[in-house]
Amino acid sequence: MNLEELLYSTYGFSSFRPGQKEIIEQVIAGEDVIALLPTGMGKSICYQLPAKILPDSVLIVSPLLSLMQDQVAQLKKMGEKSVVAINSFLKPEDKDRIMNNLGAYKFIFISPEMLVQPFIKKKLQEIRVSLLVADEAHCISQWGFDFRPDYLRISEILPILNFPQVLALTATATDKVTEEIKEYLALIKPFVYCHPMDRKNIVYDIKKFEDSQEKLEFLKAFIQKFKGPGIIYAGTRKKSQELSMLLTEQGISAAYYHGGMEHQDRVFVQQQFQNGEVEWICSTNAFGMGVHIPNIRQVIHFQIPTSIEGYVQEVGRAGRDGFPALATLLYATGDEALLESLVMDDLPTQHEIEAVFNNGPSATHLIDQGVVRETAFRVIAYWMTKLPLAGVTSQIEQLRKGKRQQASKIRELVSREGCLRSYIIGCFDQQLTHKPDNCCVNDGIDYGVFEAFSYSEKKPIPLDWQERLSVILPI
Amino acid sequence: MLFSELILAIMKPLNRQRTISSPYHLIKGKKSGQTLQDIGYFGLYPYFGVLSKLDKKAYDQVIKSLFSQGYLLANEQVIELTEKAINASIDESPLNGWKYRGNENLFFNRLSLIVQTLSHVSQSVKIFDPIVNNEEIQMWVKKYLQQIQFRDLAVVQAFKNELFTTLSNSAVSETHKMILTERLTGLTLSGLTWQQIATSKKLSVLDVQLMTVEALHSWMAEIEKSKPPLLLGLMEGVIQQSSLTATAQRTEKLFERGFTLEQIASLRQLKTSTIEDHVVELAMNDPYFNFQSFMSQELYKAIISESRHQQSKRLRDIKEHLPDASYFQIRLALSIKEENQ
Numbered sequence: 001m002n003l004e005e006l007l008y009s010t011y012g013f014s015s016f017r018p019g020q021k022e023i024i025e026q027v028i029a030g031e032d033v034i035a036l037l038p039t040g041m042g043k044s045i046c047y048q049l050p051a052k053i054l055p056d057s058v059l060i061v062s063p064l065l066s067l068m069q070d071q072v073a074q075l076k077k078m079g080e081k082s083v084v085a086i087n088s089f090l091k092p093e094d095k096d097r098i099m100n101n102l103g104a105y106k107f108i109f110i111s112p113e114m115l116v117q118p119f120i121k122k123k124l125q126e127i128r129v130s131l132l133v134a135d136e137a138h139c140i141s142q143w144g145f146d147f148r149p150d151y152l153r154i155s156e157i158l159p160i161l162n163f164p165q166v167l168a169l170t171a172t173a174t175d176k177v178t179e180e181i182k183e184y185l186a187l188i189k190p191f192v193y194c195h196p197m198d199r200k201n202i203v204y205d206i207k208k209f210e211d212s213q214e215k216l217e218f219l220k221a222f223i224q225k226f227k228g229p230g231i232i233y234a235g236t237r238k239k240s241q242e243l244s245m246l247l248t249e250q251g252i253s254a255a256y257y258h259g260g261m262e263h264q265d266r267v268f269v270q271q272q273f274q275n276g277e278v279e280w281i282c283s284t285n286a287f288g289m290g291v292h293i294p295n296i297r298q299v300i301h302f303q304i305p306t307s308i309e310g311y312v313q314e315v316g317r318a319g320r321d322g323f324p325a326l327a328t329l330l331y332a333t334g335d336e337a338l339l340e341s342l343v344m345d346d347l348p349t350q351h352e353i354e355a356v357f358n359n360g361p362s363a364t365h366l367i368d369q370g371v372v373r374e375t376a377f378r379v380i381a382y383w384m385t386k387l388p389l390a391g392v393t394s395q396i397e398q399l400r401k402g403k404r405q406q407a408s409k410i411r412e413l414v415s416r417e418g419c420l421r422s423y424i425i426g427c428f429d430q431q432l433t434h435k436p437d438n439c440c441v442n443d444g445i446d447y448g449v450f451e452a453f454s455y456s457e458k459k460p461i462p463l464d465w466q467e468r469l470s471v472i473l474p475i
Numbered sequence: 476m477l478f479s480e481l482i483l484a485i486m487k488p489l490n491r492q493r494t495i496s497s498p499y500h501l502i503k504g505k506k507s508g509q510t511l512q513d514i515g516y517f518g519l520y521p522y523f524g525v526l527s528k529l530d531k532k533a534y535d536q537v538i539k540s541l542f543s544q545g546y547l548l549a550n551e552q553v554i555e556l557t558e559k560a561i562n563a564s565i566d567e568s569p570l571n572g573w574k575y576r577g578n579e580n581l582f583f584n585r586l587s588l589i590v591q592t593l594s595h596v597s598q599s600v601k602i603f604d605p606i607v608n609n610e611e612i613q614m615w616v617k618k619y620l621q622q623i624q625f626r627d628l629a630v631v632q633a634f635k636n637e638l639f640t641t642l643s644n645s646a647v648s649e650t651h652k653m654i655l656t657e658r659l660t661g662l663t664l665s666g667l668t669w670q671q672i673a674t675s676k677k678l679s680v681l682d683v684q685l686m687t688v689e690a691l692h693s694w695m696a697e698i699e700k701s702k703p704p705l706l707l708g709l710m711e712g713v714i715q716q717s718s719l720t721a722t723a724q725r726t727e728k729l730f731e732r733g734f735t736l737e738q739i740a741s742l743r744q745l746k747t748s749t750i751e752d753h754v755v756e757l758a759m760n761d762p763y764f765n766f767q768s769f770m771s772q773e774l775y776k777a778i779i780s781e782s783r784h785q786q787s788k789r790l791r792d793i794k795e796h797l798p799d800a801s802y803f804q805i806r807l808a809l810s811i812k813e814e815n816q
């Protein structure tokens with residue numbers, strides 16, 4: 001069957017996005033594949049479509065719980081019913097039923113920590129897996145910006161599954177990270193698809209200020225001049241609320257979004273943004289996943305991002321429709337100090353390392369008591385099964401160095417005088433082949449393009465409850 | 476009713492007898508002996524569990540503002556209302572917490588997902604992000620929609636008509652009804668967050684959340700009364716048949732089979748005091764509760780008259796004058812509905 005036909009009959013899309021077809025063809029041909037595709041380029045299609053052709057189950061290892069939930073929801077939304085998610089939220093009463101029937105599911109999503117449980121290992125040995133998908137594969141790398149030690153355990157499952165065909169997916173990876181993925185997943189000669197990191201229609205701007213008050217003044221003027229839809233990444237929950245209030249006071253429609261809100265409120269904000277009922281979203285980095293809005297014109301970083309990878313992911317949410325989009329980073333003197341502490345805060349302290357060593361890798365009460373933070377605990381608990389105390393300490397020291405490099409890349413971005421575009425893609429070991437006319441602040445930006453965009457405000461909001469109900473149910 | 480009015484409404488009967496955090500436990504719907512008993516003693520049935528997710532910090536914040544507005548006086552032990560608070564008139568509220576037990580959320584979650592689905596499907600859109608991610612509710616709604624044949628536009632029309640009629644007939648303000656519909660979402664009009672609703676009405680988030688619960692209680696009462704065929708289906712399992720907690724029900728069964736409180740405690744591996752809490756709960760809920768196996772008629776009468784005489788329901792005050800009565804007996808006597816004894 002023709003792949004385009006399959007795509008249309010299964011998901012109703014008439015054509016592939018760049019890269020998808022090449023990856024899918026290799027997967028179907030039985031090759032191991034490492035695919036570097038930017039967020040929003042439809043990574044999940046790369047295993048969803050082959051699943052229609054491959055005879056047995058597809059096992060997807062997904063490191064982030066929220067991401068897993070989103071992917072399961074997306075698949076179900078597309079009408080796929082044979083989907084199951086195995087994670088710590090699985091209810092005991094469902095667990096037996098699902099595990100006894102595991103092989104019957106086409107798509108099995110699993111978290112790394114569940115993957116290595118003896119009971120689950122045994123079940124996995126009994127079923128047939130056509131394809132193992134390592135999603136967000138950069139989490140394997142300790143150099144990556146969100147290293148998950150549990151993820152390394154994926155290699156323990158490979159022999160049990162009889163070294164299945166592997167598809168490793170990630171949005172951001174340097175050559176070094178790609179090498180590590182190969183090594184940990186025991187991929188001998190994988191097909192590597194590397195999507196050009198450069199997004200020609202995104203223009204990179206950096207504005208420098210003395211303090212954060214000046215940032216606010218700039219923002220006030222900016223939102224009057226340039227139209228959305230846009231996202232303002234605020235850094236903290238509190239800041240996202242404050243900025244949203246500021247915009248609202250200026251008569252601009254805005255809403256805030258962060259992980260501390262209840263589920264329904266978050267869905268409401270996403271819908272409002274998607275429907276064009278609200279022009280700006282002020283948010284933490286929680287916003288973006290599962291949001292597929294093609295016409296985002298502006299991404300503003302009110303606070304300095306903590307890694308170049310994170311920055312590129314967030315900026316990459318703009319301009320998916322191919323029209324020009326502006327990425328503006330607001331920097332104030334002294335932000336580096338903040339950056340340093342933000343980046344280093346995650347790392348386990350010597351005190352935490354010793355606490356875990358003294359109490360053992362199963363002493364999760366240390367987390368409840370607030371002695372050791374959860375992420376720190378995970379990292380230490382993993383390493384202490386491999387290394388003695390001194391080894392773990394030096395391992396963490398290595399991580400610290402890596403983090404410092406991460407931070408210095410951002411500092412470099414801000415202080416750079418040359419082309420930002422070529423610097424950014426250089427961070428991913430790629431070369432700039434063609435430089436667009438409207439490129440970055442250091443090469444001069446033609447803002448006129450962005451002023452031309454007009455935001456069409458949606459029809460007026462209904463005044464009473466009867467009208468509201470009639471708009472919701474216009475029957 | 477605003478959130479601060481809710482607190483004052485609860486504090487009035489509790490004045491000088493209970494601590495400042497007792498309204499918090501009541502609003503949260505805490506199922507402890509003390510809270511459950513107080514509902515009976517002080518007639519606080521409407522307010523039980525009306526905001527089960529209430530955050531202690533948010534509560535403390537409101538208490539602080541009640542102090543600064545001159546409704547409360549500093550007192551280390553108990554609530555002490557000012558004249559201003561005692562004389563404040565608080566409007567009648569349609570709240571019926573004891574009856575609905577937080578299940579208005581179940582009702583409204585079902586409704587939200589049904590309305591969202593009907594909005595999309597009736598406008599030929601099949602794919603959308605469900606507003607409710609709880610799978611149990613999703614399954615329930617799926618079954619319900621199939622039963623009512625939701626693809627038939629006449630059914631959607633009928634459902635909409637029922638919404639209009641029953642909500643029109645509900646005894647709450649237009650603002651209440653507006654808030655409720657602002658929490659509903661559809662294809663071309665999205666729901667609003669609590670903060671957005673609160674800001675637009677110059678109220679606090681807690682105020683609009685409380686008003687939503689009021690609107691729901693009133694609306695559900697209207698649905699129970701007028702029994703519209705489609706909406707009535709949403710009430711399935713919403714009203715609890717027994718108003719007892721599950722654990723008190725187990726104690727009740729054992730007690731009916733003739734076990735003593737101590738035996739029940741050891742059978743259930745619970746403290747005797749917990750079993751006593753259950754007995755108090757039984758007494759509160761049963762107007763014909765027979766207390767004779769726990770105290771004599773004379774002692775019962777003595778406790779009641781002492782409580783009246785002192786105008787207090789504080790156990791310690793009564794115990795001082797009736798040293799022979801146990802705390803359990805005093806609690807039990809106070810929780811029995813007097814008119815039937």
